[in-house]
Amino acid sequence: MRLTVLGKYGPFPKPLGGTSSYLLQSGETAILLDAGECSFTRLSSIIAPESLSAIVITHFHHDHTADLGVYSYYFERLYNSGKINKFPLLVCPDDVSAAAKIYRSSPFFDVKAVNDGDTVAIGKASARFFRMNHPVATLGVKISDGVKVFAYTGDTNLSENLVPLAKNCDLLLVDGCFTDKDWTDKKPHLSVGKVCDLCLKLGVKGIVSHINPSYDEREIAEEINSSGADCLIAEEFGIYEI
Template sequence: MRLTVLGNQGPFPGPEGACTGFLLQDKEVNILIDCGAGVISRLQKYCKISDLDAIVLSHLHSDHSSDMFVLRYAVQAKLMTKTMDKAIDVYTPKTPDKYYKELDFNNVFNLHNISDGMQLNIMGFSFTFYKTAHPVECYGMRIEKDGKVFAYSADTTYTENIIKLAENADLFLCEANATENIRKTSNPPHLSVKEACDIARKAKVKKLLLTHFWFEEPKENYRGDAEGEFNKVELSEELKTYEI
């Protein structure tokens, strides 16, 4: 498995940046995980829209799904011009209802609902979904293939479910939107860097990759919070590919 970070910012992207989106690949299989602002443009550096095998959305907050509402027009146009020959399978929570209904557009997506504890085989990848603690219905993912485990927290506050999701993962991609500096003035519904490291430590993951950065917060603050908290932790880099 290999994972390319298409965007790692939230809740909005900075200049030259993009919100959450990751391309998971193995051989000829291409699965997009989350699809926030700016992701579709970057996706096409690595994969044609017509070569997407599936899209998995952790939740329907805009910074994880807004480019889906651009992508639907792209797929519609490509189906009309016969540069694509089938709709894309999309795995997503069914709520919030307003945004879910907007995905049901001219048969460009085959919509499949996900739920807590659900296990699915998607193009040879074994997915298990874990409900997280977030203001809307949201699911983290444990993905297994060929003896390797990739875990993705999605958006959440601290919950035991994320420890189970990440247990012994080869790569744990974990949101860490809140630094200690941010926590001085606000309490966003997200993990802090230190909490992400604590989960990784308890889950005994092999490598922790942090994501979902607040663009206006200096990266030095994220690095400083992570220092000494976990033995193998990195800040994810946009447009970088990680082998799992």
């Protein structure tokens, strides 16, 4: 499997950056994980969006869905011109909020709503969903292609589901939006230190993402280095072989 980081910031990007969006590929299977700001232009510089096996949305916050409407316009145009004969699979939480309805009611996606514990076949991969701890319905996802296992938390603070989500994965992409000094258990995100604790406890390799644009990344790097965890800070356009 291969992960490409399209956008790594949240809740808004640094200048010329993008918000949460990642491309996971295994052979012909290509999964877009979240569709934040800059997702469309960056994905389409790598693969044609119509070659995606699915778009997986972890939750309906704007920094994860900003480009989703743009994708719908693109697929509408392709369909109307006969270039595609079906719409792409959009896998998302079974959320009935107004923000979710905008996309769940779109005729230009083949929408599949999922809940905690559900498993969905996507191309040759299998995706299992875990409820996370965030102010809106949010699902982390664990994806296996039969050889390797990848996990992505979406946005979350501490949750009893973090261990089953992250356990035995070959790479964990994880929300590390705060440094420890700014974190409490009431916040909507984990801290870098909490991410490192999780990776050390489970012996998994982590990529810290959902980078808060207000931080100097040296602060984040120091928190990782002082923990001894096998973690990296996500880099936009960075490619990570799993």
